[in-house]
Amino acid sequence: MAMGVGLTVLRQGVVFGTTALRRRMLVSLEINNKDRSYEWFLPWMAQQTAKASHAGPRSAPWTRSHQLSVETTVEQRKNGSSSIFFKLVAGPGIHYFKYRGAWMQVKRERETRSMQLMSGVPWETVTLTTLSRDRKLFPELLAEARDMAMKGHEGKLVIHTAWGTEWKPFGQPRRKRPLQSVVLEPGKAETIENDIKAFLERRQWYADRGIPYRRGYLLYGPPGSGKTSFIQALAGSLSYDICLLNLSERGLGDDKLNHLLSNAPERSFVLIEDVDAAFNKRVQTSEDGYQSSVTFSGFLNALDGVASGEERIIFMTTNHVERLDPALIRPGRVDMAELIDDATPLQARELFARFYGGVEGVTGLSNAEVKNLSDDLEKMVQEEMIVGKRVSMAALQGLFIRSDAREALTSCRDLFVTRRTPL
Incomplete structure (x- = not known):
C-alpha cells in the first residue's frame, strides 16, 4: 500500500513538474483564421517545407510534412473561361520545423462542429510552440511571412469584392496599368489626380475643422470613354486597391452596405459602377426584376449619414448622369464630378x-x-x-x-x- 501511494504521489509530482516546466520554459502563439497573418503563415510554411525537400535531408531545417491540405482558387471571367490555381499548405495535425536554430511545433486544429456564419468555412487555429527564450522569433517569422505574401502583390492591383459582410480578394492580383496609358482629354487626368492627392495630404486639416474625412467622385460620360480604366490606373498609380461594390447583389441590405463601406480595406477605392442602373425611381431593381433590400435612403445614409464611416474614397460611374437623383450627387456625397467624354x-x-x-x-x-x-x-x-x-x-x-x-x-x-x- 505504501509503495502504491508513493508511486501515485510520484506520478502526480511528475505531471505537476512537467506542467510547471512547460509553463516556465515554453511559449505558444495562437493564430486563428480570422486574423490576416493566418493567410500569410500557411503559404510561408508550405514554401519553406518545399525548399527543405528540394535541398535534401541533410541541409533541410524542416521536417517533411505528411499532412497537407489543398487550397483551390478559381478565377471566373465574364467570357465564360476560367483559371484554376492550387496551393498546398500544412494540413490539420502536428508539424515540427526549425527556424533560425530554434525548434518549433505547429499544431493546426479545425473546429468541425461550428462554422463561420457567412462563408460556411470552419473555424481553424494554428498554434506555434517553442522555448521561452526564443519567443523573440515569433515577430520575425510573421514579418517574413507577411513580406513573402506582399511580394506577390508588389507592383500589382488587388480587386476586392463583397463576401457577406467582409471584403475578399477577387482572383489573382493584376498588373498595374500606367496612368499615362489612359488617354483622356488634356488636363482631365491631372485635375482628378491632383485633387485626390491634395485630399490624402490633408487628413489633419479635416480633423481640425471637424469635417468627415471622406471624398466622393463621379465620372460620367458615354460607354467606352475610359472611366473605369482611368480609375484602375489611378489606383495603381497611388498604390491603392479597388473594392468593387454591386448594389444589386442579392442579400445586400442597408446594414450590410453600411458595414462594408465603413470597413473597406486600407488604401483602397470603393468603386460603384453604373450607379444610375442601381435605382429606378429610388427603388433598386436588378435586370431580372429582383428587388434588393438596399433602399435609396439607406444608400444615401451609408455615403454620408451619421453612422457612415470615414477615411474612404468612393468612385461612382454612370453613362446617364441625367438619370441620377439630385440628392445623390449633391456636395458632400459627390465632391467632384467630371465628364469623361468621347474621343476629342x-x-x-x-x-x-x-x-x-x-x-x-x-x-x-x-x-x-x-x-x-x-x-x-x-x-x-x-x-x-x-x-x-x-x-x-x-x-x-x-x-x-x-x-x-x-x-x-x-x-x-x-x-x-x-x-x-x-x-
Whole structure:
C-alpha cells in the first residue's frame, strides 16, 4: 500500500513538474483564421517545407510534412473561361520545423462542429510552440511571412469584392496599368489626380475643422470613354486597391452596405459602377426584376449619414448622369464630378501615335509618316464632330489593335455614331 501511494504521489509530482516546466520554459502563439497573418503563415510554411525537400535531408531545417491540405482558387471571367490555381499548405495535425536554430511545433486544429456564419468555412487555429527564450522569433517569422505574401502583390492591383459582410480578394492580383496609358482629354487626368492627392495630404486639416474625412467622385460620360480604366490606373498609380461594390447583389441590405463601406480595406477605392442602373425611381431593381433590400435612403445614409464611416474614397460611374437623383450627387456625397467624354481630336491623335509611333521600322512606318497619318485622323474627328458624330476611345483602341496604321485610318469613319450632346 505504501509503495502504491508513493508511486501515485510520484506520478502526480511528475505531471505537476512537467506542467510547471512547460509553463516556465515554453511559449505558444495562437493564430486563428480570422486574423490576416493566418493567410500569410500557411503559404510561408508550405514554401519553406518545399525548399527543405528540394535541398535534401541533410541541409533541410524542416521536417517533411505528411499532412497537407489543398487550397483551390478559381478565377471566373465574364467570357465564360476560367483559371484554376492550387496551393498546398500544412494540413490539420502536428508539424515540427526549425527556424533560425530554434525548434518549433505547429499544431493546426479545425473546429468541425461550428462554422463561420457567412462563408460556411470552419473555424481553424494554428498554434506555434517553442522555448521561452526564443519567443523573440515569433515577430520575425510573421514579418517574413507577411513580406513573402506582399511580394506577390508588389507592383500589382488587388480587386476586392463583397463576401457577406467582409471584403475578399477577387482572383489573382493584376498588373498595374500606367496612368499615362489612359488617354483622356488634356488636363482631365491631372485635375482628378491632383485633387485626390491634395485630399490624402490633408487628413489633419479635416480633423481640425471637424469635417468627415471622406471624398466622393463621379465620372460620367458615354460607354467606352475610359472611366473605369482611368480609375484602375489611378489606383495603381497611388498604390491603392479597388473594392468593387454591386448594389444589386442579392442579400445586400442597408446594414450590410453600411458595414462594408465603413470597413473597406486600407488604401483602397470603393468603386460603384453604373450607379444610375442601381435605382429606378429610388427603388433598386436588378435586370431580372429582383428587388434588393438596399433602399435609396439607406444608400444615401451609408455615403454620408451619421453612422457612415470615414477615411474612404468612393468612385461612382454612370453613362446617364441625367438619370441620377439630385440628392445623390449633391456636395458632400459627390465632391467632384467630371465628364469623361468621347474621343476629342487631340485624344484620337495621341492614341494613334502611341499605337503606331516610336522606333522607326517597328510598324513599317517612319515617324514622319505616323505624324502625317495622325494629322489626318485629327482632321477627320474634327469634321465628324461638326456634324454631330462622335467615336469612343474604346472603339478606336479596338480598331488600332487589329489593324495597321493605314487600314485603321481608312476604317475609322465607320466607327462614328450620332451622339446626343452630353450635359
